[in-house]
Amino acid sequence: MSEEKKYKEMGIARFFARYPELTGYSSPQKALYQTIRELVENSLDAIDGHEEGRQVALPLIKVVIEEVAIVHDEEGKKVMCRVTAEDNGVGVPPTVIANAFAKVLYSSKYVTKQTRGMYGIGVKAAVMYSQATGGSGVDVISTTSSLEDVYWRRLKIDLEKNEPIVLGTGSWRKQGSWRGTRVSMTMECDWPRARQKIIEYFQKTSIIAPYVQMLFLTPEKELYVFPKRAEKIPDPPREAKPHPHGVDVETFKLMLRETKARTFKQFLMKEFQSVGEKSARAIIREAKKRIKDKDISGDISPADLLQASDGSLAAIVDIMKTLRFQPPKSKYLSPLGEDLVKASLISTFNPEWADAIRRSPRSYQGHPFIVELGMAYGGHIEPMNEPLLLRYANKVPLLSAEKEDVSYKVMMGVDWKQYKVTFPAPLVILVHVVSTKIPYKSMGKESISEVPEIEQEIRYGLLELGRRLREYLSEKERREEAMNRALAISKYLPEIARGLKILEKEPRSWTPLEPGEERDLLEDLIKLVSRHVHLRDQQGEEVVRKILRVK
């Protein structure tokens, strides 16, 4: 049975409440981590996902976890936490608050978009978990820049009807200029066990969102500050039509059902990217040949086409996958950008060298993707036995199952010695994949599959950065060699100057050497050596003079 069918039979909200492991809420430890993720990612979306959200001088996310009660019941001791997240993002209009937080929407939209959300149902799963473990509903306070009031809602989800239950409402005049959203809910939690992963999540999130300041207050009242380190915010991702290579049968049917196009041909040209008159005709021509149970033409209506058997529709999808089209457009994707990746690595690790690269957009199975990579070396980075790998997908960090990830595999396949790196080495590698569909390896969505196209882009990117690192290290070596050479020679110059000056004085008019008498020869020697240390002249002279400046 497909998941979609299960939703329909059981009621979507009930379904997710029954199977919390699907959304990552299978224990108080995982639930707390997952809740933090959903809240932070919603806030990040509110900051960088909308034009308006980006107009703030200091984008800010504050997260607080408090342990509010210890409950003893038949199952034993339970610790209750209050989790609060506040941002100064775009805000949610009061009319939308209830549905946004307390209705599990089964989106009928078939457009594709690069999104942070890992499970589609987002924060609502956290609300359901809170509800199931004794929370008294979610409190949402929000306002947008155009509103004059701040609105409060206390909400629950009616699991049977999948409708919001509004427990309380309120509003008041805006004080000051704040706009944004503040969400707060109580739930059973296991902070001690979740702690490490949550902190790691913040650290790694801060690296990929350096334009946001994040504050995190733990139950022990420890305040973690992840400062804003970059001004530029990348353009938000935009919605795009599906590419014919990237559509499955279910989506295809959904599209047929919802389209406003009158004919099959119009439908193909209007609802898909990269399909024009010519490709639409090619699809229809092929479909005519393959489909026997239905008379196919470009003029039949989408509704009519829906009457065809599943097998026939599957054949059309298959045809679309095998024909050639313009590749999917990548302009809807939102990578971080080389500058930002580099700046973030520099401000996070304080390395002696860092660089970043963005590979050209490509696609796999009809899904556009971009790989961007960063590399940092030396400085404050501790030497490690293998590179520290930071993995990101659509601007969220991937924390577990590192060794199964395609990036790890590619990274371990690189012969680092060729790039003048021998381990243990202070090397950090960042791999960020953005796509309308990330090919995760499993339900846990913590590692990316070895899709050949993605693997290749990661490899090329890593090798290019490796070459740049090698160039840097070679240049550094050359420089160090030149400096060492300057040192090995320069330290003897005063002695040589004195010796030569003594020999210059004639026996007839001999007087012992006065201090400083050899100055002219020393100056000549400094100039001579400066010219020959393979640094720029000026720089060479500074180096030599510095070596000799001992008084």
Added chain:
Amino acid sequence: MDKVDAEARKRAAAILREKLIPLIKDLKAGEPLKLVIPKRTLSNTMLDPEKGILILKDEKLERHLLDAGEARRFMQTILMASIIYQALVENEYPTIRDLYYRGKHTLQYRDLEGKVREENTWDEQQESDAVLRDIEVMTNLLREEMLILSKEKGKMVGDMRIRSGPDVIDLSKLGHGAYAIESTPDFIEFLDYNAEFVLVVEKDAVFQQLHRIGFWRQYKCLLITGAGQPDRATRRLVRRLNEELGLPVYVLTDSDPYGWNIYSVFKVGSITLSYESERLATPKARFLGVSMTDIFGDKKKKPYLTEEERKNFIIKAKDEDIKRAQDLQKYSWFQTPKWKKEIDLFLEKRAKLEIEALVGKGLKFLAYKYLPEKIQTGDWIE
């Protein structure tokens, strides 16, 4: 001040300047600085077939200031030249130890991290001695010509009068003592003498014994010892006695490769110091003994030792003696038939003998039988 001295100073100072002043010119012209020094290696050493002494071939090495690996030695060379030059113009007589101390001081500089570091111009005297040898080959001036003194080690007695500095010394009137051969034997003036040959004895103890028994008076010779490895002054003096007075020179050493090497140093010079052989070697020096045939005899010759004495006096050669002998075999001047026979016999018998063993047979045997007989019968190796 001594006139001979003053002339030597003037000359040495002029040559030093002549060799090093061009560096200042190059420096003013912005040219990289280099010193050109004849190589003092075995491969650049050859036996001059006409003169019979070791000389340097033409190979030169260049020492570049701008080569990081050579800068230190470059500095040391300039430093040493300047110290010697200053001593010359200030009328001093430094020893090589003095040169070491005058030049030894601490340089300060900042390393690349900005830390102040220290380094000595040189640490061991070995280092400054090596630099001095560089200066000698570079200027073609021996240290004696630059008025540098060394420790006096050699001694001489005999019926002879010499002038040393302002004094006349009678080498026959020194009692049980002897004349310590001065560092600068070139400044000695031979006045008159009554001697027919020179006997150079490796060992100081044997020298004293022959002196006390009156050997030099009885056989009209000049008796000299270098007390082990001879210093340069002893070698130079022996050379002058041979060359200027035409006295034959006989060398008496232990019968082992170490003794042969001492003879070799007198005759052709030493490899590390071959540049000085021109003035220090005595190509006509003769190896008087103790030879292997003196011990073991041969077809034509009865040995000086009985079977019984051989048993008592002979020392078994060590591995390092064998190795040294094999090394000596490689040198062309040890490849004459007589030497070949001598070394082969040694390698065969694996036996060596000290001169003292002959003294053990009686000092009178050594002085009145062995030595005169060997000289009279021409039983030496050249």
